[in-house]
Amino acid sequence: MKKQKVVDKIKDDPLFSLRHSAEHVMQLAVESLFPGAKKVMGPPIEDGFYGDFDYDGKITEEDFPKIEQKMRDIVKENLPIKMRVATFEEIKETFKDNPFKLEMINDLEKDGEKPTVCEIGAKDGKFYDIDLCAGNHVGRTGNIGFFKLLSVAGAYWRGSEKNKMLTRIYATAFETQEELDEYLAKMEEQKKRDHRNINKDLEVFTLFEEVGPGLPLWLPNGMIIREELENWGKETEEKWGYQRVSTPFVTKKKLFELSGHVSYFGEEMFKVEVPGEEEDEYFIKPMNCPFHHLIFKSKTRTYKDLPLKLAEYGTVARYENRGSINGILRPRVFCQNDAHIYCSEEQAVDVFLEIVDLHRYYYSTLGLTDYHVELNLRDPEKMNKYHGEEEMWQKAEKITREALDKSGIEYTVVNEGAAHYGPKMDFKIKSAIGTEYGISTNQIDLYMPEKFGLKYVDKDGKEKPVIVQHRAPLGSSERFIGFLMEHFAGAFPVWLSPVQVQIIPIGEKHLKYAREVSQKFKDKKIRTFVDDRSETMQAKIRDSQIKKIPYMLIVGDKEVENNKVSVRLRTEENLGARTIDEVISKVEEMYLTKSLNLW
RNA sequence: GCCUGGGUAGUUCAGUGGUAGAACGCUUCCAUGGUAAGGAAGAAGUCGAGGGUCCAAUUCCCUCCCCAGGCUCCA
Numbered sequence: 127m128k129k130q131k132v133v134d135k136i137k138d139d140p141l142f143s144l145r146h147s148a149e150h151v152m153q154l155a156v157e158s159l160f161p162g163a164k165k166v167m168g169p170p171i172e173d174g175f176y177g178d179f180d181y182d183g184k185i186t187e188e189d190f191p192k193i194e195q196k197m198r199d200i201v202k203e204n205l206p207i208k209m210r211v212a213t214f215e216e217i218k219e220t221f222k223d224n225p226f227k228l229e230m231i232n233d234l235e236k237d238g239e240k241p242t243v244c245e246i247g248a249k250d251g252k253f254y255d256i257d258l259c260a261g262n263h264v265g266r267t268g269n270i271g272f273f274k275l276l277s278v279a280g281a282y283w284r285g286s287e288k289n290k291m292l293t294r295i296y297a298t299a300f301e302t303q304e305e306l307d308e309y310l311a312k313m314e315e316q317k318k319r320d321h322r323n324i325n326k327d328l329e330v331f332t333l334f335e336e337v338g339p340g341l342p343l344w345l346p347n348g349m350i351i352r353e354e355l356e357n358w359g360k361e362t363e364e365k366w367g368y369q370r371v372s373t374p375f376v377t378k379k380k381l382f383e384l385s386g387h388v389s390y391f392g393e394e395m396f397k398v399e400v401p402g403e404e405e406d407e408y409f410i411k412p413m414n415c416p417f418h419h420l421i422f423k424s425k426t427r428t429y430k431d432l433p434l435k436l437a438e439y440g441t442v443a444r445y446e447n448r449g450s451i452n453g454i455l456r457p458r459v460f461c462q463n464d465a466h467i468y469c470s471e472e473q474a475v476d477v478f479l480e481i482v483d484l485h486r487y488y489y490s491t492l493g494l495t496d497y498h499v500e501l502n503l504r505d506p507e508k509m510n511k512y513h514g515e516e517e518m519w520q521k522a523e524k525i526t527r528e529a530l531d532k533s534g535i536e537y538t539v540v541n542e543g544a545a546h547y548g549p550k551m552d553f554k555i556k557s558a559i560g561t562e563y564g565i566s567t568n569q570i571d572l573y574m575p576e577k578f579g580l581k582y583v584d585k586d587g588k589e590k591p592v593i594v595q596h597r598a599p600l601g602s603s604e605r606f607i608g609f610l611m612e613h614f615a616g617a618f619p620v621w622l623s624p625v626q627v628q629i630i631p632i633g634e635k636h637l638k639y640a641r642e643v644s645q646k647f648k649d650k651k652i653r654t655f656v657d658d659r660s661e662t663m664q665a666k667i668r669d670s671q672i673k674k675i676p677y678m679l680i681v682g683d684k685e686v687e688n689n690k691v692s693v694r695l696r697t698e699e700n701l702g703a704r705t706i707d708e709v710i711s712k713v714e715e716m717y718l719t720k721s722l723n724l725w
Numbered sequence: 726g727c728c729u730g731g732g733u734a735g736u737u738c739a740g741u742g743g744u745a746g747a748a749c750g751c752u753u754c755c756a757u758g759g760u761a762a763g764g765a766a767g768a769a770g771u772c773g774a775g776g777g778u779c780c781a782a783u784u785c786c787c788u789c790c791c792c793a794g795g796c797u798c799c800a
Contacts, residue, residue, distance in 0.1 A: 145796035166800090167799090167800050168800085169799060169800075171799090176795095184729080186729070187729085187730075189731075227800085230800055233800090234800080241800090242800090243729085243800095257800080277729085277730095278729060278795085279728065279729065279794065279795030280727065280728020280795065280796065281796045282727075282728090282730060282796055282797095284797080284798080285796065285797040286796095287726070291727060291728055292728090292796095293728080294795070294796080296794095316737085322793095326737090333791095333792090335791050335792090338791095339790095339792090394737090448727095452793095536742060632759060633758060635757075660754090660755090661763085662756090662757090662763055663758060663759060663760070664758085664760070664761065665763080665764085666761095667762095668760095668762055669759055669762090672761085678760080682757095682758080682759060684759085692759080692760080694760055698760085698761085700760060
């Protein structure tokens, strides 16, 4: 289950009351079935609700049927659910054995809020219950609709790993059985779309325990996608005035101390043992930034050089949390579509605008339309974790906001996600099935020039440049391709398809002709294969469909005789017999224009 | 990292205190097909790794490794 937030607006949703009530019923059921289990809390979330319990024993998915049965029993009782204002005295007494509830009650009291409670059932009723609750309920337990428990998980109290871990049960509820079934079907679809599932048919990457977690090996198909994408990135950057550089993947600790990364990411860096150099610690680079700064510094730069755009497809290694590794979406080694832009303060807004345009170009080419920008500023409660002067930060924020406002792009402000050296502008993209991914991050940085002593010669003396730090519209090749696998459900556009044309000879006697046709496509650098297995045509078509190969060319007696090919698209469209030249020019056109269409 | 569940053939999975099965895939042979699975035979497994209990462990227990789903605030 994906992380979901409780948004204020869903409180108006009729499902909110229903799920909120269902959650209370779940609490009742769990408390009666597992003596000692204490409810802590449980809000509705976007797609359902969850309940957190303080319980020293184990609740597993095997227990779900009996919890659900108990819930149905409570539903049958059709008990009233009522809200009322309580006194702090009363509820402190009620929850005297529940330290988590008491903590919440104390917070309420501190904030000067009125404690409201909801009561389920009558005092002499079977399921009498009182709970601290902000309300919005359906009137009776009989109205909680159709529900299903989904999964059980551990969750830290208040999300901090220093706190006790509670048992969380995820569930969902809808007004009708049909809606519930529809939701469950959607979940199934999401699972099928998971890039790790798609990978089984597409053979993009593979993982080995002996290589290590989060360290994917790229298979030939994956490499085709990756190189097409990276070449596109390089060509585009060349057109947009970037210069390519390359920097070593191992470096002394010193460099990252200078950039301030060691104190923030020290634990997330891979250390390298270097015999005979004990006085210097070496690391595999977790980012490319400091190297690019040094390249800027490698000679005298003048205002005429600005904006200087240094680009690198740089492979970096980060020792990510074991639990957050996920296929190629979150590996430990990945290749960034990275670049740093050095410019004057006056140029900064325009440079930023150009970056927004670059994103627009990339995403519209790929047909990605559902995205927005998140502007991450400093967390006002943790101001001490950021480097640099207040004035510098304000300037950086002003530049970023001005650029975003001018660009007309939709953006939201988040007060906590800034990098330690500057505000962040992240692009969040939704895949075709609505899962949101943080793909690209872009930062403005007035701090590093100071740290690295970067200067350029202006008309009247030396000035500090502004750095647009780490801009990466295509993110990392790993995550981007993982995202695209889900987005396209494996059916990549022609230019990214590992095999673009599959030639399917009907019988063995058509093999020679099939190979001749294949060569004609290969001459045009179209990725073409002949399925020469001794299988039926139907089986070959089926296999090509599963691999989402865009074009299937069937050749049999008729085609050989007329010097044609029968074209079947992966959309199951049958275009009938066509001349080879027509097909080649069509495929070539779709390939070269990076079209999202097949014909 | 922490909680829960899992790890058996390339893949998906079944199964058992007496060292293993299916389907798909793969190889070979037969079949010469007309738009999503033709047939047969065969190869393929240190049952995640190490330790313990036992006459005997893939199965029971412990440790570790790997995989999956969760884990800010949000009554």
